[in-house]
Amino acid sequence: MLKIYGVYKSRATRILWLLEELGLPFELVPVLQAYKLDDPKAPGVRLNTHSPEFLAINPMGSIPTIEDDGFVLNESLAQTIYVAKKYGGPLGPQDLSEDAQMLQWTLFAATSIESDALRISVSNSSGRLSTDAGQAEAKAAARLLARPFGVLEKHFSDHAYAVGDRFTVADINLAEIVRYAQPWQPLLDQHPKTAEWLARMQGRPAFKAMWAKRLAEVE
CATH class of the missing domain: 1.20.1050.10 (Glutathione S-transferase Yfyf (Class Pi); Chain A, domain 2)
Known part of the structure; x- marks a missing residue:
């Protein structure tokens, strides 16, 4: 199953809209933009783009990131092209x-x-x-x-x-x-x-x- 790291109020809308069009199941892992938090590195703070565990997945610390059976992709426009080609049928290129x-x-x-x-x-x-x-x-x-x-x-x-x-x-x-x-x-x-x-x-x-x-x- 596709895993999406991010939140709806971000560039993740691109991939999330595509997934709605396809009716494709996915897991959303909420990752908030660090600038929206007073101290993104405080103990117990929610997962955000400065969290070490997220930076281990995406060193740029940007959302969204997607993971598809172990394949990780960090740029949102590349993500939509990839998903459309793999799962999109007529939403992807035909030639x-x-x-x-x-x-x-x-x-x-x-x-x-x-x-x-x-x-x-x-x-x-x-x-x-x-x-x-x-x-x-x-x-x-x-x-x-x-x-x-x-x-x-x-x-x-x-x-x-x-x-x-x-x-x-x-x-x-x-x-x-x-x-x-x-x-x-x-x-x-x-x-x-x-x-x-x-x-x-x-x-x-x-x-x-x-x-x-x-x-x-x-x-």
């Missing part, structure tokens, strides 16, 4: 061309979108997005995101999904990164086809099930 396209969209999201989109997400979660300074920060990030979002807009003007004519792991990887920019509505308003695609992805029952568990999670 070498699709494999390359799924990897391309995944890397595009990670390198061209995630960093700037996270600036918007962090500003929103910290409450700064409602301030003048936070809005200025979001506008600056949105300007940098205009080009990659333009690429998405062109693609989703002609295609319903990232790869092929079906929902795949590429949509999960893209959607979970694009989501970080979602609090800045003007960016989505300027890219309506991308916004429509994201709404369809987040309307899937598996996403809703994963997100409900995230909202219910007690840290």
Whole structure:
């Protein structure tokens, strides 16, 4: 059985959404981000990303980590690609061309979108997005995101999904990164086809099930 180290309120949403789509059983080992604890190394503190026993599994001290029959993988986007290829059926690539396209969209999201989109997400979660300074920060990030979002807009003007004519792991990887920019509505308003695609992805029952568990999670 797959073992997932992490919590829902983290990048683990990527692999956890995929597992909901697949209906694949897994064991979740709660590992909290160390920055959320006053003293992550205090005696008796809960398992966290600075705990020696977790660092023995993932020396980078990041979540999620997955373990599949002794095989350990620490990068979340690599995890989704791996699971989709091994267990995903139509959610994974059906040939070498699709494999390359799924990897391309995944890397595009990670390198061209995630960093700037996270600036918007962090500003929103910290409450700064409602301030003048936070809005200025979001506008600056949105300007940098205009080009990659333009690429998405062109693609989703002609295609319903990232790869092929079906929902795949590429949509999960893209959607979970694009989501970080979602609090800045003007960016989505300027890219309506991308916004429509994201709404369809987040309307899937598996996403809703994963997100409900995230909202219910007690840290």
